Amino acid sequence: MESNPYIPYPAEILEISQESPGIKTYTLRFEDDKIQEKFNFNPGMFVQLSIAGVGEVPISISSSPTVDGSFELCIEKKGRVTSALFDMDEGSKVLVRGPYGNGFSLQGSKGKDILFIAGGVGLAPLRSAIDYVHHFRKKYGEVQIFYGDKRPSCLLFQRCRDRWSKYFDMYSICEVAEPGWTGEEGLVTDLMDKVSLDIKNSAAFLCGPPVMYKFVVVELKDIGFADQDIYLSLERRMECGIGKCRRCNVGNKFVCEDGPVFSYDEIGDYTDKET
Template sequence: MKNPYESYPATIAKIILDAPDTRGFTLQFQDKKRQAGFSFLPGQFIVVGLPGIGEIPVGINSSTSEKKFVQITVRGVGKVSRAIQQKTVGSTLFVRGPYGNGWPMKKIEKRDLLVIAGGLGIIPLKPLIDEACRKDWGHQNQVQVFYGSRNFKNLLFENQYKKWCQFHDTQIILDAAGPRWHGEVGNITDLLDKHSVPKDAIVTACGPPIMYKYLIPKLLKKGYKEEDIYLSLERKMYCAVGTCEHCAIGDKYVCKDGPIFSLAEIKDMPEALE
């Protein structure tokens, strides 16, 4: 039986500064067969670590069709993430996974799709957006992308917006205006009032708990069904396989049963959205 805790060395091939405290890393497994055979579902995550320092769960933001590398985005907020940010091109990180369930792709492919991302929440949603941009995906329905950020300098994946706009109705809103921003200003939930949205759509959302607090009531008021609203949850986790119980909410584990849950699954678990 495969050891779920086994990690594999991966070389940092490229580093970009996504935001003042956020870096994007392009990784390549040192085992070429491992790299060629690596696959994941949009919304899944990996665990990245440094010996003697620790590990952190990280969302995958590369395309599912990409076989030459794996891309992640790391914000320096703790000991491990800051240590990873100090690494340079050519350094080695240790990677295990992927873990989790991912977005409900089979259900999404048959319906209109509304993607809502707040801040770093765009990371696990990017592979889903990329998947919907593929010409061979066969998705003939409407796809709409709403993305909100604190300010212009904290926007992630800016070089992807032009491609997204070619395929989807993409709207970006910032909490605060600035000299480099001429778009919409306000909260991400404001976009639901300002723009026409598909009525019978699957909603995929990821963002901070405060976003969910205002987003969920508005989605329900607009008629979206609880079983059609999918949220990506974040919890402190260590094992990533449901053993350590650090990420437990009710009778579910975010690492194993999630991180994607429908609102119907967690509506009676108030701690899930805290």
């Protein structure tokens, strides 16, 4: 994009998909074709979405960078800006600046087995990474996906999960079952006994509520994952996007600039503070 990181550009809402109660996916395209062509990102990065007269909010990109001509944001209705966005229709205009941050280490994980672990809306930024790995499937080893949420009606991306299950070893689990649910019941940590990867040649990518990290990381370390092979997204701490407000620090690092994705050996001493 352009060199000035403060400038937001108009983008049109091309499509709105209802994912679950209170969560929608917005397909966007910049009005300026040149801006759209220059919009390059890695899975795990984020943008700042703003609505004139309302405010702006940081949102992780949920589509893969391999998709041309548009990008997607999966958004939970939570706050002033997202509430205003939920009142908008297809064809409406918003403002977007970015992308910002550093994403998941997918380039450095080529040739490795991959474990994706998502909790709740944390599947949104991981979706970008999963679709990226699917696009370049031959460059990676075995892939497992563990996804947990409160109840089946909360589960995101049904269309994607159906596709992923054809190519990857995928498990979904819910804390509370609902009528018709035939999947696992419990917490995402209850799936850890299903890990069947070559641990010494694997990378784990996590995104979910902070409390999930506290327990999942322990499980991963117990089965042999090295700290440098465990990657966590701290997307919930994102603020201004360019490290100027200084509100997103984790130790001596800033989520907007150095993250939002970190390896556990970078921030392990601070993850307990996230809960």
